[in-house]
Amino acid sequence: MDVKSLELEVNLLHERVCSALSDTTRIMILYLLAERDMFVNEIADELDAPQSTISRHLKVLRERNLVSTERQGTAVLYSIVDRRIIQSLDLMRAILNDQIRADAEITRTRS
Amino acid sequence: MDVKSLELEVNLLHERVCSALSDTTRIMILYLLAERDMFVNEIADELDAPQSTISRHLKVLRERNLVSTERQGTAVLYSIVDRRIIQSLDLMRAILNDQIRADAEITRTRS
DNA sequence: TCCTTATATGCGGATAAACGAATATATATT
DNA sequence: AATATATATTCGTTTATCCGCATATAAGGA
Secondary structure (H helix, E strand, O other): OOHHHHHHHHHHHHHHOHHHHOOHHHHHHHHHHHHOOEEHHHHHHHHOOOHHHHHHHHHHHHHOOOEEEEEEOOEEEEEEOOOHHHHHHHHHHHHHHHHHHHHHHHHHHOO | OOHHHHHHHHHHHHHHOHHHHOOHHHHHHHHHHHHOOEEHHHHHHHHOOOHHHHHHHHHHHHHOOOEEEEEEOOEEEEEEOOOHHHHHHHHHHHHHHHHHHHHHHHHHHOO
């Protein structure tokens, strides 16, 4: 794949997926929804954040098709669309944990 | 895992990994380095970007231990540290491609 | 219809991130 | 020491993003 084609695809990747992960609260929302479907105010309670903040983050995730909604009366239930986004985050967590382990090892053996 | 512990880990995850992926140019750099180790000005040439821009992005990746360096004379060779970052990006690309395919299918069958 | 609950959004302000030009630093060569 | 090459950093500016308050919208119940 040449650089120009890759650039087109990476632009989309960034716009539609990666940019959604560039905020701690949005990552937290994804992990909460990985456990179970939740209503907006349930998420806001769990994360101890204003409802408007959570709604705004949910909008970002919704626009990118990372979460879907189902209205139930006056409430809206959110859920994960594609669990591979969690796999992807977990891979990064694994990288991070290995980094931390390696750092600790360096500190330990430097005596 | 309780929400507080998860929050601590997710903060680190965001700071040290995800935030590195929140820019198209940095993602491009990672994909270029996935192909082969490269010098700064090789990357700048490939991406048709000013050298200062590339250096600054490389600094972000370096600070997060996602790339490593080896000086060769006056030049510095950059390489990927942990290829799982590419796996993680590829997973997101797969999600994106399935989204696009699904959108196309909806458009096709709406006749 | 009026009120309540749940969610979404408009707004202004604050913060952070990106940019390229210019300059500084580091290494190698003469 | 002087010069050349490669990379890193400083600077001021621009652009994007996040925040919470206040308000708007949507659905259900009295």
